[in-house]
Amino acid sequence: MVRKSIEKFYLCLIMLFLYAPILTLIVFSFNDSKSRAKWGGFTLKWYQTMLHDPVISKAIYYTLIIALLASVVSTIIGTLAAIGIHVMKRKTKSVILNITYLPVLNADIVTGISFLLFFIAIGLKLGFTSMLIAHITFNIPYVILSILPKLSSLNKHTYEAALDLGAHPMEAVRKVIIPEIMPNIITGFLLAFTLSLDDFVISYFTTGRGVTNLSITIYTMTRRGIKPEINAVSTVLFIAILVLLLIINKRSDRQTKKLGGVNV
Amino acid sequence: MNRKWLASPYLLWMILFIVVPLLMILYYAFTSRDAEGTRFTMAHLIKSFDSIYMKALGKSLLYAVVSTAICLLLAYPLALILAKHDNGGSTMIFIFILPMWMNFLLRTYAWLSLLETNNGLVNTVLRAFHLPVLDIIGTKYAIVLGMVYNFLPFMVLPIYNTLSKIDKSLMEAAYDLGANDMMRLLKVTLPLSMPGVMSGITMVFMPAVTSFVIPNLLGSGKVNLIGNMIEQQFIMTYDWGFGAALSFVLMVIILISMGILRRYDDMEGGAGIW
Numbered sequence: 001m002v003r004k005s006i007e008k009f010y011l012c013l014i015m016l017f018l019y020a021p022i023l024t025l026i027v028f029s030f031n032d033s034k035s036r037a038k039w040g041g042f043t044l045k046w047y048q049t050m051l052h053d054p055v056i057s058k059a060i061y062y063t064l065i066i067a068l069l070a071s072v073v074s075t076i077i078g079t080l081a082a083i084g085i086h087v088m089k090r091k092t093k094s095v096i097l098n099i100t101y102l103p104v105l106n107a108d109i110v111t112g113i114s115f116l117l118f119f120i121a122i123g124l125k126l127g128f129t130s131m132l133i134a135h136i137t138f139n140i141p142y143v144i145l146s147i148l149p150k151l152s153s154l155n156k157h158t159y160e161a162a163l164d165l166g167a168h169p170m171e172a173v174r175k176v177i178i179p180e181i182m183p184n185i186i187t188g189f190l191l192a193f194t195l196s197l198d199d200f201v202i203s204y205f206t207t208g209r210g211v212t213n214l215s216i217t218i219y220t221m222t223r224r225g226i227k228p229e230i231n232a233v234s235t236v237l238f239i240a241i242l243v244l245l246l247i248i249n250k251r252s253d254r255q256t257k258k259l260g261g262v263n264v
Numbered sequence: 265m266n267r268k269w270l271a272s273p274y275l276l277w278m279i280l281f282i283v284v285p286l287l288m289i290l291y292y293a294f295t296s297r298d299a300e301g302t303r304f305t306m307a308h309l310i311k312s313f314d315s316i317y318m319k320a321l322g323k324s325l326l327y328a329v330v331s332t333a334i335c336l337l338l339a340y341p342l343a344l345i346l347a348k349h350d351n352g353g354s355t356m357i358f359i360f361i362l363p364m365w366m367n368f369l370l371r372t373y374a375w376l377s378l379l380e381t382n383n384g385l386v387n388t389v390l391r392a393f394h395l396p397v398l399d400i401i402g403t404k405y406a407i408v409l410g411m412v413y414n415f416l417p418f419m420v421l422p423i424y425n426t427l428s429k430i431d432k433s434l435m436e437a438a439y440d441l442g443a444n445d446m447m448r449l450l451k452v453t454l455p456l457s458m459p460g461v462m463s464g465i466t467m468v469f470m471p472a473v474t475s476f477v478i479p480n481l482l483g484s485g486k487v488n489l490i491g492n493m494i495e496q497q498f499i500m501t502y503d504w505g506f507g508a509a510l511s512f513v514l515m516v517i518i519l520i521s522m523g524i525l526r527r528y529d530d531m532e533g534g535a536g537i538w
Contacts, residue, residue, distance in 0.1 A: 007345045010341060010342070010345065011342070011345060011346075011356075014338065014342055014360070014416075015359065015360070017413065017416075018360065018363045018413070018416070018417075019363065020374075020378060020385070021371045021372075021374030021375055021378060021413070022363055022366050022371060022374070024374045024377055024378055024385065025366070025370055025371070025374050028377070038383065077273055077274050077277060078274070080270040080271065080273060080274065081270070081271045081273070081274030081275075083267055083270050083271075084267055084268050084269065084270035084271025084272070084274070085271050085274075086267075087266075087267045087268055088268055088271070096271075096275070096278070099278055099282060099283065100278065100282075102282055102286070103282060105470070105518070105519075105522055106515065106518065107470065107471070107473070107474035107491075107514060107515070107518055108471075108474070109474050109476060109491055109494055109495070109511070109514075110289070110474070110511045110514060110515050110518075111285075113289065113494065113498060113507065113508065113511050114285035114286050114288055114289050114511075115281075115285050116498065117285065117288040117289060117291075117292050117504065117508060118281075118284060118285035118288045121288055121291075133281060134281075136277075136281075137277070137281040137282060140274065140277070140278075144274075169266070169267060173267060173270070194365065198365075198367060198368065200368070200369060200477065201476075201477070205498065214367065215367060215369055218367060218369045218370055218373070219369055219477070222369070222373055222480075222481060226370075226373060230370070231370075234366060234367050234370050237366075237367070238365065238366045241365045242362070242365070245358075245362075245365070
């Protein structure tokens with residue numbers, strides 16, 4: 001009994017630690033005063049003005065468009081790569097995978113700087129394109145890593161059966177392999193999307209004049225004081241992502257239940 | 265057409281945008297450019313070993329070790345408690361991972377308001393209980409707090425994953441053989457959860473060593489870690505060659521520590537990458 005309540009108390013304490021800053025942000029998005037410490041009454045005005053602020057709305061636009069483009073492109077390249085890498089010889093496979101892991105293992109700041117130096121050396125102007133290339137590059141490994149384990153658990157013979165029945169190899173990939181790994185492709189896509197949405201360090205080093213995402217805007221604002229509209233924007237984003245995650249969770253729950261039913 | 269060829273767009277992309285940019289760091293670190301052209305030089309690398317940069321590096325390593333240790337001490341009991349719930353565990357772990365989906369700059373910035381010496385919520389609560397107030401913004405304590413706060417979920421998740429996969433019958437066997445709670449924790453649970461602990465340590469230590477945002481925000485720019493030193497070379501002084509050399513040193517340190525951690529992981533039976 002005592003032990004149970006100590007455990008509960010500990011969980012609550014850690015939860016308080018993790019959620020205190022988030023609650024502060026959410027509460028202050030309704031604060032009718034620009035101060036980040038004093039409460040000035042309830043208001044919804046930051047939610048109304050957030051979309052009229054040119055800096056913030058531009059940042060939201062770039063954040064979403066880059067996250068969307070980067071996750072779509074990296075999902076396509078990554079899925080094809082995973083299918084190809086899966087059937088390679090052991091040695092080639094391990095060399096390629098080790099290089100693939102590099103951006104995952106390396107410090108973001110080093111990856112960001114390597115891009116900065118590279119773009120300057122090839123004479124690409126820093127801005128939208130450079131940031132997009134960087135995002136696609138750091139997303140691809142996560143897509144590959146979400147798909148590879150599933151590929152090795154697939155039944156090899158279904159693919160071979162499709163070939164025996166006269167399917168062209170590409171047709172077999174499209175009609176046999178892709179449908180089987182679809183859940184992992186979607187996981188990889190969502191992972192890439194959220195990573196891209198939240199990235200700061202790599203974007204910070206690869207962007208140029210006039211192109212900023214939300215994280216960079218926030219970082220610039222921390223020197224002069226955060227606009228209250230930003231609190232409103234992040235509250236909306238946080239709730240949107242929460243809903244998205246709950247939907248994904250529900251979906252996978254249903255899938256496990258279905259599978260469980262089949263097994264029984 | 266062989267399926268292998270499907271990977272070719274990626275291979276091209278990988279060489280162009282992963283391998284070449286990393287080689288650019290080497291190129292900038294070991295060359296100097298002036299009116300006479302580009303020459304090989306060791307000057308940048310030698311400058312990296314100046315005492316101010318070595319001190320910054322030492323401080324980064326120290327804060328990262330302390331933060332990792334605190335994360336481990338907080339996360340292990342948490343993961344243990346969560347893993348005991350058979351069904352509720354996965355929902356509960358979701359609650360502890362969720363904060364990561366709020367922009368990390370904003371979450372870190374929110375600590376500034378929470379910790380403010382006069383009006384901050386933390387000190388208002390402390391005063392209400394007649395406890396001494398905290399005045400830690402701009403100090404190393406605030407930086408460590410920020411690191412623990414930001415990276416704690418990275419420690420909880422892998423430990424929870426290994427703990428929840430431990431076969432329950434092993435615990436029962438240990439109980440039948442007369443082991444008490446403490447012995448079962450030390451002799452059964454702890455050794456079996458080592459792979460999770462190791463990957464948790466990696467996932468906290470690496471970002472902690474290289475962070476420059478947390479010291480900038482919570483350290484009020486008064487504490488310079490190696491990440492800040494690198495950032496300044498590119499954003500303020502534009503000494504790219506030297507910045508590249510510092511990045512190179514940092515990269516070597518990261519790869520060496522990864523190698524050590526992975527080797528340990530391998531001995532525990534996990535499939536390493538190296």
